[in-house]
Amino acid sequence: MKEVVVLSGKGGTGKTSIIASFAALAKSKVMVDCDVDAADLYLLLQPITQERHEFWSGQVAFIDEEKCTQCGLCQDVCRFDAIENFKVDPISCEGCSFCYNVCPEEAITTKENLSGCWFVSETHYGPLVHARLGVAQENSGKLVAAVRQEAKLIAQRQGLDYIISDGPPGIGCPVISSLSGADLAVIVTEPTLSGMHDMDRVIGVCHHFTIPVMVCINKCDLNEDNSHQIESYCHLQGIEVASKIPFDNIVTEALVQGLPVVEYCDNSVSQQIKRLWESISRLLVSKKEAK
Amino acid sequence: MIISIASGKGGTGKTLVATSLALSLQNERPVQFLDCDVEEPNAHIFLKPLLSHKQAVSVPVPHIDEKKCTYCGKCAEVCAYNAIAVIKKKVLIFPELCHGCGACSYLCPEGAISEISKEIGILEMGQSAGIEFVHGRLTIGEAMVPPIIREVKRHINQERLAIIDVSPGTSCPVVEAVKDSDFCLLVTEPTPFGLNDLVLTIDMLHRLGIPCGVVINRDGVGNSNVEEYCYKESIPILLRIPLDIEIAKLYSRGIALVEGLPQWMGAFLRLYNDIELLASGYTLQS
Numbered sequence: 001m002k003e004v005v006v007l008s009g010k011g012g013t014g015k016t017s018i019i020a021s022f023a024a025l026a027k028s029k030v031m032v033d034c035d036v037d038a039a040d041l042y043l044l045l046q047p048i049t050q051e052r053h054e055f056w057s058g059q060v061a062f063i064d065e066e067k068c069t070q071c072g073l074c075q076d077v078c079r080f081d082a083i084e085n086f087k088v089d090p091i092s093c094e095g096c097s098f099c100y101n102v103c104p105e106e107a108i109t110t111k112e113n114l115s116g117c118w119f120v121s122e123t124h125y126g127p128l129v130h131a132r133l134g135v136a137q138e139n140s141g142k143l144v145a146a147v148r149q150e151a152k153l154i155a156q157r158q159g160l161d162y163i164i165s166d167g168p169p170g171i172g173c174p175v176i177s178s179l180s181g182a183d184l185a186v187i188v189t190e191p192t193l194s195g196m197h198d199m200d201r202v203i204g205v206c207h208h209f210t211i212p213v214m215v216c217i218n219k220c221d222l223n224e225d226n227s228h229q230i231e232s233y234c235h236l237q238g239i240e241v242a243s244k245i246p247f248d249n250i251v252t253e254a255l256v257q258g259l260p261v262v263e264y265c266d267n268s269v270s271q272q273i274k275r276l277w278e279s280i281s282r283l284l285v286s287k288k289e290a291k
Numbered sequence: 292m293i294i295s296i297a298s299g300k301g302g303t304g305k306t307l308v309a310t311s312l313a314l315s316l317q318n319e320r321p322v323q324f325l326d327c328d329v330e331e332p333n334a335h336i337f338l339k340p341l342l343s344h345k346q347a348v349s350v351p352v353p354h355i356d357e358k359k360c361t362y363c364g365k366c367a368e369v370c371a372y373n374a375i376a377v378i379k380k381k382v383l384i385f386p387e388l389c390h391g392c393g394a395c396s397y398l399c400p401e402g403a404i405s406e407i408s409k410e411i412g413i414l415e416m417g418q419s420a421g422i423e424f425v426h427g428r429l430t431i432g433e434a435m436v437p438p439i440i441r442e443v444k445r446h447i448n449q450e451r452l453a454i455i456d457v458s459p460g461t462s463c464p465v466v467e468a469v470k471d472s473d474f475c476l477l478v479t480e481p482t483p484f485g486l487n488d489l490v491l492t493i494d495m496l497h498r499l500g501i502p503c504g505v506v507i508n509r510d511g512v513g514n515s516n517v518e519e520y521c522y523k524e525s526i527p528i529l530l531r532i533p534l535d536i537e538i539a540k541l542y543s544r545g546i547a548l549v550e551g552l553p554q555w556m557g558a559f560l561r562l563y564n565d566i567e568l569l570a571s572g573y574t575l576q577s
Binding site: 008009010011012013016037038040043058059077079080091092094095096097098101102133135136137138139141168169170171172173175176190191192193194197198201202204205208209222223226247249252255256258 | 299300301302303306330331333336369371372390391392393394397398429431432433434435436458459460461462463464466470482483484487488491494495498499512513514534536539540542543544545
């Protein structure tokens with residue numbers, strides 16, 4: 001079983017649209033949406049929920065007004081500006097429990113925090129594990145870890161070849177959580193200065209955690225000079241540019257219809273996505289054989 | 292006034308809108324731009340500030356004085372993040388899990404825990420013509436984002452209009468960035484992804500009590516569901532930017548919209564006037 005995570009650094013480069021097509025192309029796999037903060041993959045895979053699990057993470061403090069003598073010690077020690085007028089703001093509270101530990105009147109309690117929920121669903125393309133992080137919750141990567149763990153169990157139980165993960169944007173906690181132990185990171189970038197800047201940073205994270213990298217240039221014809229620069233950069237770093245997908249509004253049309261691009265049409269966009277999947281599976285198979 | 296620019300979905304055009312808003316206003320009033328997308332800050336590409344000042348951003352992490360430590364385990368017991376483990380005569384610290392709350396140090400019965408600084412990123416400050424500029428940048432491999440955002444926002448200049456560029460999503464880094472804004476401008480795209488994430492972001496802003504309005508970028512693609520949702524929920528649509536290959540090409544070259552196509556400046560000035568009215572509690576005439 002091999003795991004491939006699709007990342008980008010910059011948001012909006014086309015990760016989810018491309019992954020939905022992988023769902024249609026790969027035969028034996030489980031899909032995972034690790035972008036738990038703003039999960040969109042389900043919009044293209046039409047899942048039917050089989051299991052729903054609550055995700056509890058961290059705590060929130062609560063001050064009992066009747067016991068509180070307003071001594072202010074809790075406000076003094078709180079480093080997150082979460083206590084004002086002797087009331088805890090649950091959005092700012094980071095659940096450190098410092099206030100609970102110091103209150104001389106034992107007026108503070110902490111409650112387990114329902115942080116979100118995760119789902120195991122069936123789709124036309126196979127199993128999908130996805131989640132919804134609660135609004136304004138801490139995106140610490142734990143929910144990402146939970147969905148990946150479930151995907152591994154499903155892959156093991158059903159003897160599936162691949163785990164294909166839709167990664168989050170950025171380079172912080174949730175990205176690191178989606179990367180650990182993965183066999184390959186595919187970076188979907190775009191030929192814009194912002195995209196290139198962000199690609200460099202996310203590749204830096206992959207190198208930091210020694211995860212092999214492959215690049216796909218999406219909307220490659222938007223700026224040919226920048227596309228060439230990306231290719232040179234990758235060449236210097238020994239990174240394969242596995243595919244260059246031209247810009248085409250058909251991707252949005254397919255999205256509106258709720259279909260992966262490779263099922264909606266058969267044009268150069270579909271062909272480049274197929275080429276990308278072929279490169280990914282070829283690399284992962286060769287890794288398996290090397291073992 | 293503090294205006295934050297968020298989106299939910301990544302890649303909708305937050306930085307495009309935020310930088311053009313700042314550039315359009317710089318001759319009208321003093322402006323400050325704060326890029327709080329500290330994982331992937333991009334605004335500097337468009338504003339090209341002359342950076343004059345750099346400072347490290349650190350978080351406090353515990354340091355154990357083993358001479359004083361009695362391995363009582365109190366620190367591990369109080370740590371809500373499992374960042375400290377006490378096993379027999381050994382204390383293990385996991386700084387990447389530490390939130391810097393200070394509880395372990397305060398509560399150690401032996402006074403054996405001090406706090407040392409762990410650098411997690413940098414702040415850079417400078418000037419882009421009339422615009423005061425601040426951005427934060429997370430060090431690659433580090434995980435903790437909110438402390439850097441908090442540090443960027445500590446530099447808000449009350450004498451200026453502050454425009455805050457926010458990262459995608461709706462979780463803690465976004466909340467940290469938009470918190471205490473007078474208004475939040477949401478940049479979306481008229482697609483199912485755009486709508487899905489817009490709904491989540493509006494929910495977040497309602498919980499924070501921050502008034503908001505929408506900019507529809509790439510107007511003309513997709514479908515009309517975003518528009519219908521905004522009308523139904525009485526969320527004002529303040530600006531539409533069409534899908535335009537010229538705008539996309541300028542963006543790809545790191546050229547701000549109002550610099551490449553100055554005819555857009557008027558639209559951004561009107562956008563600001565609408566935001567001012569809405570932030571003051573007025574409703575707009577449709």
